[in-house]
Amino acid sequence: MLKSIRVGIAGLGMMGQKHARHLLNIPGVEVTAVCGTTLEKAEAFREAHTGGAANAYEDFNTMLEKETLDAVYICLPPYAHQGQVEAAASKGIAVFLEKPIALNTEIAERMTAAVEGAGVVSQVGYHNRFGAAVKELKRLIENGTAGIPTLFDGRYDCNSLHSSWWSDRNLSGGQVFEQVIHTYDLAMHFLGTPDKISGFTANLNHREAEGYTVEDTSAAIIRFRSGAMASITASNCAVPGEWNCSFTVICSKLTAYFTSANDAEFVFTGGSQNERQTYASELDVYEDETVAFIAALRGEGPEVCPIREGLRSLRLVENVMQSADDDGRQIAYVE
Template sequence: MGKELRVGIIGLGGMGRLHAKHLNGLPGVNVTAVCGTTQAKAEAFAAEHAGGRAAAYGRYADMLEKEKLDAVYVCLPPDGHIGQAEAAAERGIAVFVEKPIALDSDRAARMARAVEQAGVASQVGYHNRFGSAVQELKRMLADGTAGAPMLFDGRYDCNSLHTPWWRDRSRSGGQVFEQAIHTYDMAMHLLGTPSRISGFMANLAHREVPDYTVEDTSAAVVRFASGAMASICASNGAVPSEWNSSFTVICAKLTAYFDGPNRAEFVFTSGSEPVRKAFGEERDVYLEETKAFVAALRGEGPERCPIAEGLASLRLVERVTQSAEQDGATLPYD
């Protein structure tokens, strides 16, 4: 099991609660400090989600100074990333950062540079990478069973006003930045490094909603360095109370239809007749990502999604928004 790991959490909303649950459920791992927007909120969180055992703080700097932590989870809205990861890394504390790791690539690059210079482990919360079906396709890409990836066709659909910070572009970055980035990251995870991007965005159904400044409709085309391509669309005007993420990946020997990260139909196309295989192995992808991070902290496995990859996917969605601001102009990734 290795040594006992002491973990802190900064940001005590839904993701902070989820990660606390999973961390405290792992042997030899304890949430020993939490930091919220106020001392009172942190104390209430510690009592409810850490069994009253965690020290509570209203300032992250105090927590990092006073506690001996092995790792910290940064679970904040995009505009809330104002130095927590860098401060932790400078103290030799490993960092798990929820996506998107910042509101722009300059800020994200500073975070990544600080973490890499400190030499601490890191992970970004792209939980879809840990789905069983995604990992099965990744394996088949690696061993040649799938053949070369050619096309990624992805969608992210929902219909919700969400929280006030989410519908404020200055705080969330918009739907492409804060939600659909999962789909863009998946395209990069499977197809590699982008080379050219063109995107469009609009607010078509929420123009009369006060304080709603994010897009509710978007579409982008991405060309990758390998020559592969992706089309990715997102909507916040689909079916209310449903969050749907689906994608298709066409490879030289295989077409994969994904209904979430754990379920897919694999159609093998290299033989005389297509062979269909349904794949569905349910996993809690949030638990799996934390187990992978803990393994990396203990030297029992590689860093599965280090902060540099959070910067890479953020740069992609940033180019999509920049292209949309220029009426779909094709922009280089770098």
């Protein structure tokens, strides 16, 4: 018989709604509490997404005190992380966090220490790691079929003012922090630990937009300790209404061209002929990551992408922005 899992959700925007839907599709999982910025928002979420089954709160600590939870999903903007993770971990509650896990590594280090010190299961919402094609390339790298990873070339582009907090660097950290961190995380996922970083950013198309203090153009070069390299560029000046993430990974025996985490063309170059394979999947990566988290919580699978991975990728994008703020000065990545 499956162990019943009681889950609370803090942060009731798009990601909170998405996770609620997937949680409720897993046998034995209940969303028993939800916490929003106001009680009215929490009550509306409860009715819309749990059929009124969950208790509604406007204060996170009150929710933890009154509820008996096995796990909590923390889907808050970067600026809103104010001890929720530490509070949950201190009560032995597993945590799923959306990225970026904090606005800076000082806060993230405290969060990581609390989770690891309490020994609770954790997972960061790097959903691209769960893409069918991404998982296949990772497997081929690990078993040696792909050969030596040498280069990651990533690009992210969109064109949106987003919400007011997103456009304020003091609240979101900027596009590199809040969006492109997914691509930086993939580079680390395939190539390992960074060594040296140099980055550049600019606001070229939103100088007149009220309250817009984040970059809309960025580029970074990263050398990894293995000797592999990555180039990652991003733009918020591209096609309105489109969010595009593409990347290429070149290994000594395989080149992989990704149009998404699920879709890629693999060209195997280790033999006498270049063999091509196409991977196309409709896998719901958000559902897959939640299935993995619940499995780890039940002891039925490994802990995938724990909080320390969120700290590592946060440190990388923080280094990119530190470099950009100092006219591209090379930054050493230190764990």
